[in-house]
Amino acid sequence: MSNKVIHLPRLINRYNQMAGSIRIKKGKDIKMVGSSEKTIIPYSSPDVVAVKPTDFVGIKPKMLLKEGAEVKAGTPLFHEKQNDKILFSSPVSGEVTEIVRGAKRKILEVRILADKETRFEEYGAADPKSLTKEQVTDKMLKAGVWPLLRQRPFSTVADPFGVPRDIYISGFDSAPLGPELDFLIKGQEKEFQAGIDALSRLTKGKVHLATSSQHNGHSVYSGVQGVEKTEFSGPHPSGNVSVQVHHTKALNKGEVIWYTYPQEVIIIGRLFLTGKYDARRRIALNGSMVEKPSYHEVIGGTSLKGILKGNLKEGHRRVISGNVLTGAKVSEEGFLGAFDTQVCVIPEGDHHKFLLTDGWLSPGLKRFSMSRSYPSWLMPGKKYDLDTNLNGEIRSFVVTGQLEQVFPFEIYPMQLIKSVMANDIDKMESMGIYEVDAEDFALCEVACTSKIDIQKVIRDGMESLRMELA
Amino acid sequence: MKFLENLVIKKIRPNFIEGGKFENFYSAYDALETFMFTPDYTTRTGAHIRDAIDLKRTMMMVILAMLPCLLFGMWNIGHFHYLSLGEASEFWPNMFYGMLHVLPIVVVSYAAGLGVEFIVAVKNKHAVQEGFLVSGMLIPLIMPANIPLWMVALATIFAVVIGKEVFGGTGMNILNVALTARAFIFFAYPTKISGEIWINEAGSVDGYSGATALGDLALTVGKAQNLPEVTGIMEKFGPDGMYSMSNSIIGMIPGSIGETSVIAILLGAAFLLFTGIGSWRIMGSMFVGGLTMAWLFNLADANAFMSLPPLHQLMVGGFMFGMVFMATDPVTAAQTNTGKLIYGFFCGVFGIMIRVFNPAYPEGVMLGILFMNVMAPLIDHYVIEANIKKRAKRLKLQTA
Numbered sequence: 001m002s003n004k005v006i007h008l009p010r011l012i013n014r015y016n017q018m019a020g021s022i023r024i025k026k027g028k029d030i031k032m033v034g035s036s037e038k039t040i041i042p043y044s045s046p047d048v049v050a051v052k053p054t055d056f057v058g059i060k061p062k063m064l065l066k067e068g069a070e071v072k073a074g075t076p077l078f079h080e081k082q083n084d085k086i087l088f089s090s091p092v093s094g095e096v097t098e099i100v101r102g103a104k105r106k107i108l109e110v111r112i113l114a115d116k117e118t119r120f121e122e123y124g125a126a127d128p129k130s131l132t133k134e135q136v137t138d139k140m141l142k143a144g145v146w147p148l149l150r151q152r153p154f155s156t157v158a159d160p161f162g163v164p165r166d167i168y169i170s171g172f173d174s175a176p177l178g179p180e181l182d183f184l185i186k187g188q189e190k191e192f193q194a195g196i197d198a199l200s201r202l203t204k205g206k207v208h209l210a211t212s213s214q215h216n217g218h219s220v221y222s223g224v225q226g227v228e229k230t231e232f233s234g235p236h237p238s239g240n241v242s243v244q245v246h247h248t249k250a251l252n253k254g255e256v257i258w259y260t261y262p263q264e265v266i267i268i269g270r271l272f273l274t275g276k277y278d279a280r281r282r283i284a285l286n287g288s289m290v291e292k293p294s295y296h297e298v299i300g301g302t303s304l305k306g307i308l309k310g311n312l313k314e315g316h317r318r319v320i321s322g323n324v325l326t327g328a329k330v331s332e333e334g335f336l337g338a339f340d341t342q343v344c345v346i347p348e349g350d351h352h353k354f355l356l357t358d359g360w361l362s363p364g365l366k367r368f369s370m371s372r373s374y375p376s377w378l379m380p381g382k383k384y385d386l387d388t389n390l391n392g393e394i395r396s397f398v399v400t401g402q403l404e405q406v407f408p409f410e411i412y413p414m415q416l417i418k419s420v421m422a423n424d425i426d427k428m429e430s431m432g433i434y435e436v437d438a439e440d441f442a443l444c445e446v447a448c449t450s451k452i453d454i455q456k457v458i459r460d461g462m463e464s465l466r467m468e469l470a
Numbered sequence: 471m472k473f474l475e476n477l478v479i480k481k482i483r484p485n486f487i488e489g490g491k492f493e494n495f496y497s498a499y500d501a502l503e504t505f506m507f508t509p510d511y512t513t514r515t516g517a518h519i520r521d522a523i524d525l526k527r528t529m530m531m532v533i534l535a536m537l538p539c540l541l542f543g544m545w546n547i548g549h550f551h552y553l554s555l556g557e558a559s560e561f562w563p564n565m566f567y568g569m570l571h572v573l574p575i576v577v578v579s580y581a582a583g584l585g586v587e588f589i590v591a592v593k594n595k596h597a598v599q600e601g602f603l604v605s606g607m608l609i610p611l612i613m614p615a616n617i618p619l620w621m622v623a624l625a626t627i628f629a630v631v632i633g634k635e636v637f638g639g640t641g642m643n644i645l646n647v648a649l650t651a652r653a654f655i656f657f658a659y660p661t662k663i664s665g666e667i668w669i670n671e672a673g674s675v676d677g678y679s680g681a682t683a684l685g686d687l688a689l690t691v692g693k694a695q696n697l698p699e700v701t702g703i704m705e706k707f708g709p710d711g712m713y714s715m716s717n718s719i720i721g722m723i724p725g726s727i728g729e730t731s732v733i734a735i736l737l738g739a740a741f742l743l744f745t746g747i748g749s750w751r752i753m754g755s756m757f758v759g760g761l762t763m764a765w766l767f768n769l770a771d772a773n774a775f776m777s778l779p780p781l782h783q784l785m786v787g788g789f790m791f792g793m794v795f796m797a798t799d800p801v802t803a804a805q806t807n808t809g810k811l812i813y814g815f816f817c818g819v820f821g822i823m824i825r826v827f828n829p830a831y832p833e834g835v836m837l838g839i840l841f842m843n844v845m846a847p848l849i850d851h852y853v854i855e856a857n858i859k860k861r862a863k864r865l866k867l868q869t870a
């Protein structure tokens with residue numbers, strides 16, 4: 001008999017990895033009511049769109065046009081102050097009506113009144129396979145699609161002169177009520193492939209595409225060529241880029257990867273196929289406060305008024321551009337965020353909850369909790385109608401072991417958060433802050449008994465670290 | 471509940487907010503309001519939805535887990551009281567007598583501790599955090615039933631002020647608050663926690679010893695195993711003795727209010743593990759640690775104390791209670807998962823080691839856990855250092 005002990009789970013895991021499949025164990029799929037029906041409401045041109053420089057981390061915009069200027073789709077509006085090659089273009093044709101500024105004249109929004117028929121700037125079609133890295137970069141920069149590529153660490157716009165180790169594309173969305181990418185991309189496989197071809201010119205490493213049949217981001221990629229596909233399973237945040245990087249080839253200090261998402265790849269692909277900056281994208285509109293949750297084809301930065309009007313339930317509600325974990329609160333007349341593929345509307349929770357009926361001491365069959373202190377954990381399939389109540393007050397860190405359960409990294413989340421709070425840069429670096437982003441802490445923030453705004457802590461910490469390194 | 475909400479939020483609240491008559495007491499009001507109503511605070515940055523759990527719920531779950539121990543403790547006190555009088559022990563009189571003894575201690579503990587918390591909160595204008603809800607119940611459970619109330623009050627105030635508030639309040643303390651209270655009495659009034667609960671009671675029948683198992687065992691230290699007085703004590707641990715295995719597990723032995731019944735403690739443990747609030751890592755590893763140490767002592771068999779079978783060693787005294795309710799305190803325990811295993815193991819090892827080696831005092835679990843409370847940050851430090859080294863090594867491989 002062999003005296004070697006065969007470790008079965010480890011063996012299975014190794015086999016799965018060889019087959020290009022990774023199982024994420026830690027995390028949580030939060031099931032909510034109000035998911036989108038699988039119908040796409042076709043594109044109708046919006047009246048106003050806005051390009052928000054604040055959607056792009058670390059961008060200081062410098063305007064190229066004044067209010068009143070006429071633009072086409074693809075006409076540059078502003079560039080990054082430090083690097084005038086990085087242009088940001090208008091997604092529609094029309095007139096620049098307003099430049100909304102905040103404190104210290106910081107540019108918050110550039111609003112464009114859209115034409116009924118979109119006119120495009122011509123950048124010329126080209127086969128990316130026949131272009132060099134510089135030519136691809138140049139074309140993307142000129143048309144203003146470059147900012148769709150971002151880099152880690154720090155999630156800033158990719159540095160066009162930088163050399164990424166690899167490029168990562170997360171091909172599925174695991175967030176609560178997240179759109180099904182299989183459905184979103186269907187029919188645009190050609191554009192997707194063209195985008196992949198362009199991206200693969202930009203790195204000497206691999207273009208990684210993470211897929212997941214569990215999260216409905218799989219079948220549509222079956223014919224895609226020239227990528228390293230990895231199949232992921234397991235709960236959210238398995239769809240987050242950092243998780244995918246961490247479990248395929250972890251990011252070391254000093255390394256940079258670029259990343260983007262399928263719909264951005266399609267926009268890049270369209271540029272190479274048609275020579276136009278065509279910023280149409282499909283988004284899911286959902287949440288318990290939406291009358292008819294469904295998918296919509298819209299333009300990036302569109303005013304939400306058009307799709308929300310007459311489609312919301314009565315009551316005090318919150319409109320979120322993005323998902324409920326990481327999205328931004330916007331007004332009902334607000335605009336879609338640059339990278340968002342989802343708009344979620346949920347009830348505001350600005351009311352008191354009596355302790356015994358629906359408060360902290362209630363039986364709580366309807367209360368969602370990742371802890372097992374509410375009996376609702378015995379009903380794993382239950383869908384919840386969640387509101388924005390904090391469900392408690394902000395407290396010191398007391399409970400331990402909670403964040404680790406929803407944080408699929410070989411990183412100690414609580415200790416990393418504390419080192420960020422203490423602004424201990426050496427500790428932050430050595431404990432792995434470069435491998436994560438604020439969004440990876442979203443579930444930790446939801447789970448936290450002490451109601452600490454963890455994403456804000458991490459975001460602020462990364463920002464001060466970025467300044468330190470700049 | 472609309473009526474109550476209107477009354478509290480619309481009528482009473484305005485007196486306490488800025489500009490109100492009692493604005494200085496807002497913290498105190500806020501503690502009571504948030505007790506009645508989960509407040510209307512909404513998320514502002516980050517995740518828009520939040521888990522239903524909060525610190526109040528967490529603390530209440532621990533209190534619920536302690537109820538079996540509390541109830542059994544009441545019965546136990548009555549039981550031994552009537553036994554010591556030579557009278558029959560019956561259920562309801564036992565409960566009633568026990569309640570008369572225990573409730574005042576609980577009330578004093580909460581009043582003293584929450585008093586300090588409210589004063590500090592009002593003075594510093596911050597919210598009253600819920601940590602003491604659990605400490606306030608733990609303190610009575612680790613006191614002997616005949617403890618004078620003023621001592622409970624003094625110990626509680628000491629523990630909350632010196633053990634917690636000077637470090638910054640809930641979540642910041644290094645030592646377990648309840649154990650600090652007990653340690654205070656242990657060092658300040660050692661005769662009160664000597665393991666002899668019923669002996670000096672007026673009117674007890676002649677020759678009745680109400681010593682705890684460990685109190686008796688401490689008497690054997692330094693004496694040869696074959697002396698008659700030693701064998702007499704060890705006989706009590708035999709199958710027909712007072713401290714037999716079954717009596718120790720059921721809780722038919724004298725002891726501090728909450729620590730006697732292993733069954734009641736395990737009910738609490740089951741609840742804590744079921745709700746996920748207690749750490750199975752700490753409980754499990756502490757049990758293994760204690761068992762290992764007791765087993766080693768049993769092998770050595772140098773004195774009567776050591777000769778006690780390992781499992782029996784864990785069933786008497788405060789070991790099980792400390793393991794389930796004290797060592798698992800998340801603030802003072804190790805915080806990393808690996809750290810918890812190490813921390814728990816040594817809580818058990820030191821608990822039994824101090825118990826057996828320290829003839830002056832018959833219970834070592836308290837000191838064992840307090841010692842490991844101090845060591846917990848060090849354990850975490852090395853666990854995290856290992857993670858940092860791993861990352862550094864990966865970087866080296868990459869650049870090599």
